[in-house]
Amino acid sequence: MALVPITILLPLVVGALLYALPRAPLDGVYPEPSRRARGDGWLARVIGVATAVATFAMLVAERDAQWSVRWLSRPFTAAFHFGATPVAFWIALLLALCTACAIATTRVARTRDFVALLLMLEGTMLGLFLARDLLVFALFWDLMLLPVFFGLLNWGEHPATAWRYFIYNFAGGLTLLLATAAFGVIYGSTDVIGRTGAPLVGAWAPWIFAGFAFAFLVKTPIWPLHTWMPPTYSGLPPPMVAVVSAVQSKAGLYGLLAIALPLLPNYVHQYALPLMVLAAVSLIYGAVVALVQNDAKRVVAYSSLSHLGLIVIAIASLNPLAIKGAIVYIVAHGLFSAALFMVLGYVEEREDTRSLLRLGGLGWKNPRLAGALCIAALAALGLPGLAGFVGELVILIGVYQAGYTWPVVVALIAIILASAYLIRLYQDVMNGPEVEDLPVRADLSWVEGLAVAPLLFALVALGVDPAPLLRL
Amino acid sequence: MTLPFVHADWSAVVPVGIVAATALFILIADFFAGREGQRYVSIGIGLIGIAAAGYFAARQFGHNYDAFFGGFMVGGFATVFQEIILLAAAGSLILYATIGAPQRVAGMSAIMLWSACGAMLMAGAANLMMIFLGLELLSLGLYALCAAVDRKTARESALKYLILSSTATGFLIFGFALLFGATGSIRLADLVNPYLATSPYFWIGAGMFLIGIVFKLSLVPFHTWTPDVFEGAPLPVTAFMSVVTKAGTLAVFARFIYAALPPDTAEGLLLPVWIVAGISMIAGNVGMLAQENLKRLLGYSGVAQIGYILAALAGSTPLGLRYALYYLVAYAFMNLGAFAVAAAISGEDEEGAQIASYRGLARRRPWLAAAMTVFLLALAGLPPTAGFLGKILILSSSVASGYVWLGALLIIGTAISLYAYAKVIRVMYAHDAGEAHAVRPFVPLAWVSAAICGVFVIAMTFYPLTPSNVLPLVR
Known part of the structure; x- marks a missing residue:
């Protein structure tokens, strides 16, 4: 106690x-x-x-x-x-x-x-x-x-x-x-x-x-x-x-x-529409801006803006299922955004840059680094089997059940855009020709590996079995 | 013929008397102590005297004492104000002992205590004469204190204070004359008369009285003297003024609005004061933004803080007075603490008054920087400090008494003030701020007083027995 x-x-x-x-x-x-x-x-x-x-x-x-x-x-x-x-x-x-x-x-x-x-x-x-x-x-x-x-x-x-x-x-x-x-x-x-x-x-x-x-x-x-x-x-x-x-x-x-x-359910209900409009704008705006950023951290920052907009839509819909989805997605977003920022941080520490124009080809010789970024990015774009997917799916079903169709459509567009900017992020950092003049180009050390492993493991575990979160 | 002194209840004025006598002792002892010994003599005797006065004042709390035919009443909220004044006097005495030798002038500590006597008289004043007597005793001492060091700014500060404060006193006296004309009595209690609600003498007199009060509290539009006077006066005097004048004047104002208004006049008569308080919150905080001098910054900050305290009194609810007292105590600790840190980094001159002297303090003196951060956070109303709880209490009081607009102005003012306070924090902590300023060696007294203030500022937030819970407030 x-x-x-x-x-x-x-x-x-x-x-x-x-x-x-x-x-x-x-x-x-x-x-x-x-x-x-x-x-x-x-x-x-x-x-x-x-x-x-x-x-x-x-x-x-x-x-x-x-x-x-x-x-x-x-x-x-x-x-x-x-x-x-x-x-x-x-x-x-x-x-x-x-x-x-x-x-x-x-x-x-x-x-x-x-x-x-x-x-x-x-x-x-x-x-x-x-x-x-x-x-x-x-x-x-x-x-x-x-x-x-x-x-x-x-x-x-x-x-x-x-x-x-x-x-x-x-x-x-x-x-x-x-x-x-x-x-x-x-x-x-x-x-x-x-x-x-x-x-x-x-x-x-x-x-x-x-x-x-x-x-x-x-x-x-x-x-x-x-x-x-x-x-x-x-x-x-x-x-x-x-x-x-x-x-x-x-x-x-x-x-x-x-x-x-x-405590104030009436007002959440009353102002659901303005809340949803703002959230929908965030969803699309964040996704579009993330698509054109060349700073790796800013891509993830704007993707955050987009993802959290989805959660606000879920809460504003007041649908119990959507709110369950929101809780799952809150945890999932925490896991994958932490993993993304940490892996991109490792890259920045090594290569002294986080410009997508400068980086490239790191994945060829560094499987652990590439794998970690890959899993985190896939979770963020909502690949089935990872926690992000569960959250998104349950939210969309719930919001649709509550009778809101347009936010679902907006969210689906944003999810397609998410695939685009996250795959772009991964491509520009890990794939492509190797850039010879990047300073270090080393793989994850064992400490770094151990540090991201729990986050990635949790993403997979909650993606396979989200029951503990859905039962709340 | 009976002399008033024969019937005076001397026990009511024991605390004031002790402080006055202590000042005399210090003055005499100063003769025998050398230049270096003098500071220890003055704080030694001074702190003992203040502690004794504080003890006797505390014993009066909860009982009704009055003297001079009801002209001086203590035992209720007046006693709390007296304790705050004693606290501030003790803090300023300690600061006096810590500053560099050229800043110390024999007799300063004695005058400070006599000024404190004046403020204590104001705290208990229940008739117009006593208010005036206390006010003059307080102000006369302060004029001398402002000019105590040989510096151009100090002389300017004293002169400005003398002229402007006298003007305010003029308003006050003229107001008194009209109030006396309206009632035929100098007792504040005789103002509680429904007949007066229609008397033009009462309205004009009370209006002039309030103008004088607003002046002394340095509210907008009569606040412009405060930063100048604060900047010029010696550091301990600034610390003293920032708390004691506010406490004394607030006590008079509180007595006036709680116990001396004809029925149904409070709302109309006091509305301008609340408006002025609201404007002060904004103007004081905006004024802070451009300051490079810590004393000026705290001067403007004081303008805003007194606005916050008045917001608690708006609506004249009994709980509001408690919150005002809570905030005043918190303010005394945070202000004295900030001045103690300033004293701790001042050498022969007053380096602590310049914000530039705090550059890189976190690296040289992490503890002092941490203490200063706590005081600045408290002034800004951030947790985990008493300023945070004080603001919550004031906000809830203004909501409960229907003055929500004052609460909203408080929020806006606080948002503005953040930048000014955080600027000082940034100077102390940021690593790009340039080469750290050389600092004065360890000054035990200043460090200890900063530590005590810091502990109180934090503890007052969490201790469940905040004054709102324990003060069984009596008239």
Whole structure:
């Protein structure tokens, strides 16, 4: 029972310790770190992976546990109430898994600080997904922005990206805050996530819904609120972008599922059409832009925009089957986008470029590298037998059942486009004539192989047997 | 003939008296201590005195004490304000002891304590005379404090403060005269008279009174003096002013709106104040954006923060006052903490006032940078700090009392302020920001006070006994 708060605190505390412990004087003078700094980096990675694995184990061990301490009694009751809802459980597992895989292959300047940041990112997001109280949810929502902000500031490609990320997402966080305060005052309690209570009605309810929806749609993101996302994803170092795209982007979707659906169902229904239109625009826009990008990371970033649009359509349709599909696809998208970003990160680290025009022919001599990218890309384009397919299929059936035909057609077009841009991505990196002047052209090391293997394995396993996710 | 002093309930003014006497002791002890010993003498005696005053004030809490024919009342929210003032005075005294020798002038700490006495009198003032007395005691000390160091900006700051503050006092006094004319009494409680709701003297008098208050709180459009005065005044004085003047004036304002308004006048009379508070949230935060000087930045930040606090009072609900007090306590800690960090990196001069001096601080002094980050996050209202919970409480108060537009303005203002606060964080942490600035050696006192403030700023968020739960508020 007490394991639940420990699950959240452990990565935060270990991360803070990694940052605070005394360090070698010349720690991380890139590109030639001192021996001590390199030793530090190794140790930090081992500790980081161990911590993430430990959180994974604790999540599995205490699947149904809850833990609560009173926080406020006025103006509304609020509690530090943690415990995984069925959906949150899977996202939290995904988070722990992605964090472990990402930390295992972290290779950046000042590795130790970076691992510390990744652990704090994990801790804050665990807090978000395990929160059963809306106010705690809002607290961790703001908190999880900070590690990414610092990551962009110190390891990003351009400081302006950090600002854009921070201001966009924090603006969302602020509307979430105002909506939460209004919700608390009207509803009397914010300890509501995962409970079956009466939905909120009244003159203020549409505004509260608008506040939540803005925050969630910025975070997901959905066109036209997405402009922070491509530079953020292409600017962040690969390990962090893997975690951010895989899990942080799900915070908004989880919010829609766990907060908007049970508490404000009328308004989701009422605004289903505008939501679907925005999501459909994201679907097509993301796919078309992904088709013409020459930056490998941006291709995946825009594909994310497209895929997450499909999930929003599923949620807005309010069809139970579509929502089941959305949950499967949330997990599947997390797995394949993390795998894609990590493999492309390995390529970038080796060849010092991620331009599709420059890369090519890497697959001939590097079967493991090519295989990993291949499986991830196939999962992303929805090949049957991999997890992405299950999610897409169930969503499309559900949305069609709910009586929406046009979104299904739009989604099908986007899925065809997805095949095009993902095959193009694979072709331009792995196939074609070998480019002789690329620096390294080496295969995956065993650590890298071990790091992506769990993600790919999970994609196959959930693709073959999605029952545990569909049964929720 | 009976003298008022004979019947005065002296126990009501014990805390104020202790602080005043402490200041005298410090002044005498300064003679005997040398130039270096002087700072330890002043904080030693000063902190003991403040602790004693704080103890006696805390004992009064929950009971009704009044003195001078009901002109001075403590025991309720006034006591909380007094404790906040004592806290800020203690923090500023510590800062005084940490700054470089050229910045320290004998007598500064004594004057600071006397100013604090003035603010404490304002906190308990229940009649017009006492308000004026407290205000003047506070302000006269501050004029001297602003000019205490020999610097052009300091003299300019003192002069500006003197002239503008006197103007505000003029408004206040004229308002008092009209209010006295309307009621024939100086007691605030006598204003609660339905007859006054139609009296033009009351409306004009109360309007002038509020203009004076708005001036002292440095709300838009009377805020332009704040950054200039903050920039010029010595660091400990800026820290002192930023909390103590706000606390004292807020106490007067709170007494006025909660206990001294004729029925059914509150909405119409106070609406301009709430509008001005809303504009201040935006204007203060916009003003921060271009600042290169930390004291100016915090000056503008204070303009916005006082707007947030007033948003809690809008609607005059009893819970609103508690939230305002909670936020004020949080604000005291985060502001004093930020000034403590600034003192910790100031050497002989005030380097800590320049944002450029924070360049690369995270590499040289990771703990100081982390503490500063916590304070800036708190000022911006980000978790895990008391600023976050304070904003939630204020937002819910404004929603509950029907002033949602104030809540919306708070959100917009906060969004603007983020850039300004995060800019300082960026300077400390970004690796591309250039060569790290040389830093002052370890300054134990400043570090300890920054650490204490940091602990409180974080703990106040999570400790379930936030003031909203424990304050059994009495008049």
